[in-house]
Amino acid sequence: MxxxxxxxxxxxxxxxxxxxxxxxxxxxxxxxxxxxxxxxxxxxxxxxxxxxxxxxxxxxxxxxxxxxxxxxxxxxxxxxxxxxxxxxxxxLSDLRARKEAEFRAKFGFDPPGFMTISPAKRCNLRCRGCYANSASEKDQLDYEIFTRVIKEMRDYWGARFAVISGGEPLMYRWNGKGVLDIYREHPDSLFLMYTNGTLIDDKVAGIMAELGNITPAISVEGMKELTEQRRGKGVFERIIRAMKILKKHRVTFGVSITATRFNAEEIVSDRFIDYYFGELGAAYAWVFHYMPIGRDVDLALIPTPDQRVYLWQKSWEIIKKRKIMFADFWNHGPVSDGCISAGRPGGYFYLDWQANVYPCVFFPYAAANIKEIYEKGGNLNDLINLPLHRKIRL
Ligand code: SF4
Structure with missing residues (x-):
């Protein structure tokens, strides 16, 4: 006592x-x-x-x-x-530590720390080289599965962090419910939502502020010209408008950037950093080097080795000198002790709109379908014991 x-x-x-x-x-x-x-x-x-x-x-x-x-x-x-x-x-919560210990005693390794969930393939944009090959398809994740997965992550793994991706998450609708209903239903979980930002208006930002458990990461490709080259004409103004609205509502937001051969220099330039972080108020950046998966695979988009080194040098300068969280997934491996996918103790899983479960967003082979596991009476832990997942993990 x-x-x-x-x-x-x-x-x-x-x-x-x-x-x-x-x-x-x-x-x-x-x-x-x-x-x-x-x-x-x-x-x-x-x-x-x-x-x-x-x-x-x-x-x-x-x-x-x-x-x-x-x-x-x-x-x-x-x-x-x-x-x-x-x-x-x-x-301050000890939930994760307690659940981790329980899980480790039962299975012999650490449970996943989070899941990335793409509830819908739909998107209102058609970006060049989109990793999810998003389009107008109706494929969507059953809301009951969506909310159950988040509950089980917390109950079995003590994991209260979920990354919501797409398609465009704000286009997700299931019997009148959307992602904001998910965030409301799980007030003690934290959600990082990758979004193109075009559907964020005063009402949406107001709800995010009221809930306080969601941070949107808005996709940009650089300044106006490069952003519109890949995302479409007129998109830049809509993105900037969304950022201003989020700032007004004091919703912590960041930017998400795909580094390509065409924008590698611009995204670490002073002009870019001053504009998004200084003027617009972004808190953080997640950088992903272009991977040749998804729509219209284009090897010409892949950054060169020299550009990768340049990104590594400049990103550390931004982190150390300007104290801005500018995380480059490819270049900052040591910070996370290597790859963060399901192939390690802890790690994460990726769940898509068809309820398929993958070891990583960038690894397009699903060994399981959570809907089928649920229909057979299983739960989230049954995922981990599948041969592929055990093998890559242990
Ligand atoms: S990259 Fe993002 S915003 Fe662009 S089409 Fe794909 S899901 Fe939509």
């Missing part, structure tokens, strides 16, 4: 300190005196949990990335509701 009270007190203290940090982050006092203390805390925490590869360079990379992540959240002044979701439900 005594110990429990101490934990509760500590949690209250940390949560209030972080809330003070969020509300005072733009003040000189915070930047000069308080942030160095936060930085020291991050440094110590990273050293204590070094991961499987405890090389000094790897620990240093992790420190700079986490520092940029914290700083990015503080810089944009996330709403207190969103801060509460991150602080109390993610950082």
């Amino acid at each position: 005594q110990v429990e009270k101490k934990v509760q007190f500590n949690n209250l203290l940390v949560s209030n300190l972080l809330k003070i940090a969020f509300s005072t982050s733009r003040s000189l006092l915070f930047q000069k005196f308080l942030f160095p203390i936060v930085e020291m805390g991050i440094k110590n925490a990273v050293k204590r949990v070094p991961g499987p590869v405890a090389l000094p360079g790897v620990i240093e990379d992790k420190y700079y990335m986490i520092r940029a992540m914290v700083w990015s959240g503080l810089r944009v002044g996330s709403s207190s509701r969103f801060a509460d979701t991150i602080v109390n439900k993610a950082i």
Whole structure:
């Protein structure tokens, strides 16, 4: 009881300190005196949990990335509701640790930390080289399956983070319900939604602000010219409008970028960073090097080796000097101790609109269908014991 009270007190203290940090982050006092203390805390925490590869360079990379992540959240002044979701439900909750231990005792390895779910293939755009080959097809994930998967992730794995992708997630409709209903039904889970941004208006942004458990990552290809070359004419203005609306509602948002041979230089330029992060208020960026899958596979879009090195150098400059969370999945492998797919302890799975389950978004071979597993009386854990998934994991 005594110990429990101490934990509760500590949690209250940390949560209030972080809330003070969020509300005072733009003040000189915070930047000069308080942030160095936060930085020291991050440094110590990273050293204590070094991961499987405890090389000094790897620990240093992790420190700079986490520092940029914290700083990015503080810089944009996330709403207190969103801060509460991150602080109390993610950082301070012991649910994941408890469920992980239970799962490990039963199966002998760590459960997945999250799932990426594409509930609909439909999209209102037709981008060149779209990884999901999105179009007007009606294929959609049954809402009951969608919501059950998120509940089981939490109940069995203690995983309360889901990435929602597409097609365009905001086009998903099942018996009148959409993705916003999913976010509302799971208030203690956090959702990162990749979206083209064109369907975000005042009403949608207002709901996101009210829920406080969703952060949209809006796709851009660079500035106006490059964005419209790949996404279509007129799309840039709609994206910028969405970002301004999100900022007005204090919804923490980021950008999602596919690095190609044509935009590799622009997406790490000062002009790009100043515009999206400085002027429009994006908090973070996820960068994916173009993969030749999906629509009209085009090898000419693949970045060259020199461009990949350039992206690596410039992205670390942005992270270290400007303290912006600019995560390049391909170049920042050491931060996540390598590939994050299902082929490792923890890892993740990808669920598509037909209920097929893949080890990774970029690995187009499904070994299972969750609808069929559910129909046979199984659950999410039965996925992990399939031969392919066990084999790549252990
Ligand atoms: S890349 Fe995204 S926005 Fe473009 S067509 Fe594909 S799903 Fe739609």
